Amino acid sequence: MPYEPPPHLASLTLSQIAEQVQARKLPPVDNWAPQKEGDSGMRIAADGTWFHDGSPITREAMVRAFSGLLIRDESGAHFLVSPFEKLSIEVEDAAFVATDMAVRDEDDRTALAFRLNTDELVIAGPDHPIAARGDAETPALYLGVRRGLEARLNRSTYQQLAEHALATGDDWTVSSAGESFRLKP
Structure with a gap:
């Protein structure tokens, strides 16, 4: 059976992303x-x-x-x-790289969905936290994936998340699936 990658995040609703994660x-x-x-x-x-x-x-x-x-x-x-x-x-750093991000607001809840370099989709939340590490000069953001594994956000995904954080406030905090995450180390 040939492999079919999930559709681009930009074209998926939150429900469709959740279905891809469950599948x-x-x-x-x-x-x-x-x-x-x-x-x-x-x-x-x-x-x-x-x-x-x-x-x-x-x-x-x-x-x-x-x-x-x-x-x-x-x-x-x-x-x-x-x-x-x-x-x-x-x-060397993290087992995965987060290569894309989408923000979805449905049913009065916000979710941040990420695509990994392995085409896996992950929704940030209690089971998949976002962690800021490093320092002010060299910050790095990580997403919990599973079994202790993490994905480091690549530069463009980091920028997407930073733009979302700035659009929602000035405290460098984002929310997803009912959890809040600070983006500064």
Whole structure:
């Protein structure tokens, strides 16, 4: 079955975005207890490029498949998990990159939806918080994705979110799905 990416965020309503989020089927990695551990020989660069043994992985379908197997433990280490193996993977910054954002106001609620570099859609809220890190000179914004994993907002998505924050007030705070998030570190 050929892969069909979700439609562009700009063309989706909040209900359609929520349907896309629910339709994503992820492997039940939380239920797996692999006995073998090792190193995957893989790395995710700060720009979201995946590498194996120093060479970029150019097949987007492989990256999407591997991304569903990612976890991050309490110490911040990242792993690819299968029912049989738990393999470490080096992550330079965040496992994902948020590449687009849309603001939706429906039924007296605001939601901020993000597209990741793996075509996954995430709605910011209690289960997917936005966190500001760094300092005033080099701020960075991150979106909680799942299983301790995060997406760093790329420059254009950061700008989209900053413009939204300025349009709604001057305190650098945004709201989504009933939660408020401060955008200054």
